[in-house]
Amino acid sequence: MNSADLGRRVGVPSTALFTDQYELTMVQAALKAGTADRRSVFEAFTRRLPEGRRYGVVAGTGRVLDAVENFHFDDEMLAFLRDQRVVDAATVDWLADYRFRGDIWGYPEGEVYFPGSPLLRVEGTFAECVLLETVILSILNHDSAIAAAASRMSSAASGRNLIEMGARRTHELSAVAASRAAYIGGFHTTSDLAAGFRYNIPTVGTSAHAFTLLHDSERDAFRAQVDSLGRDTTLLVDTYDVAEAVRTAVEIAGPELGAVRIDSGDLLLVAHRVRQQLDELGATETKIVVTSDLDEYAIASLAAAPVDAYGVGTQLVTGSGHPTCSMVYKLVARAESADPRDPLRPVAKKSLGAKTSRGGRKWAARRTDAYGVAEAEVIGTGDVPADLVDRQLQAELVRGGEVVAREPLEAARDRHITARAGLPMSAMQLSRGEPVLPTEYV
Structure with missing residues (x-):
């Protein structure tokens, strides 16, 4: 080997x-x-x-x-x-x-x-x-x-980062092989630690909605994450009200906030609104990551959106059809x-x-x-x-x-x-x- x-x-x-x-x-x-x-x-x-x-x-x-x-x-x-x-x-x-x-x-x-x-x-x-x-x-x-699905998604993304996050949508061993194939096809990182361990693929991940719901308030959840992972972490902002979450995120992490993640809604519209809000709050370098059942067509439709990275799961690990x-x-x-x-x-x-x-x-x-x-x-x-x-x-x-x-x-x-x-x-x-x-x- x-x-x-x-x-x-x-x-x-x-x-x-x-x-x-x-x-x-x-x-x-x-x-x-x-x-x-x-x-x-x-x-x-x-x-x-x-x-x-x-x-x-x-x-x-x-x-x-x-x-x-x-x-x-x-x-x-x-x-x-x-x-x-x-x-x-x-x-x-x-x-x-x-x-x-x-x-x-x-x-x-x-x-x-x-x-x-x-x-x-x-x-x-x-x-x-x-x-x-x-x-x-x-x-x-x-x-x-x-790899073919990943290649199409990579082409549609036009150089923006792609995160493989499909482990929960397929067999646990297939997930590792899928991460490897996606990396060959143009993805940049994976959420699957087994793939990172076996194949030296860069891994990423921060928190899910459950982490926000665990805490008494969204503010408490963001504070806990920033205190633990640093200001350059990625905060998930669509658990409750997106605009309020973005304000809270920047207030806690400051303009050094690494990224915000959007996992629901009209991604094109929400991404534009979030970008405008981040810029107005002085977080001009904060990235926007979008997830939510993306495929190559959805990625292409977001070409005009101020999106910096895409997280793809189900459609990737099933070969996008x-x-x-x-x-x-x-x-x-x-x-x-x-x-x-x-x-x-x-x-x-x-x-x-x-x-x-x-x-x-x-x-x-x-x-x-x-x-x-x-x-x-x-x-x-x-x-x-x-x-x-x-x-x-x-x-x-x-x-x-x-x-x-x-x-x-x-x-x-x-x-x-x-x-x-x-x-x-x-x-x-x-x-x-x-x-x-x-x-x-x-």
């Missing part, structure tokens, strides 16, 4: 049972058939972006690397599989020695993607690769959905035997409708125009055209079972800023539309 990324290694458990049963039963059947050791290539990709989205954001890669590294079966897990007759004894014995020893290539975390983009390419034997399907998709689908990216993990090439000299041949599902896929071990590159703006996602097999060699998107992540691409979370965050800036301007539009780049297969 990457100390620069996670900050601390906190009792990381095995990820081996974060999987579907049919992954193991396929291994059992393949072992019996003598095909389990055939060299194989799996790819994770999405056939389409969520409806109306113009680009996707890769997030969760660092967590995938941790999951692969910690994918092994301990004695208790093996006993469970044996006792429940999930697989036979020979397969249990094989699983006892399981470690992924193959190679993984993929889009670096924070990069943008489009339909068909080979986000992750997993190479090894069929058995060792197929076991990773569920955990890889679980992580990438969740984290990329949150798209909680998954519908990524799939498909076998795209395999050899006729386990012989490393045996060439790979393309394979692909040929079902009817929209669930077809393209065979072959793929590369990906992004073509740009004369101004350096991206104009197409180019995907192919075989040799990479000379003009695209320097624009390839996949990076080596795992070599021979060893992770080779650890990086700080800040690197993924910075990469996303750069990648998003390289897209056509229409990518920032919140109106529904098609992917901003076409996918070209060569």
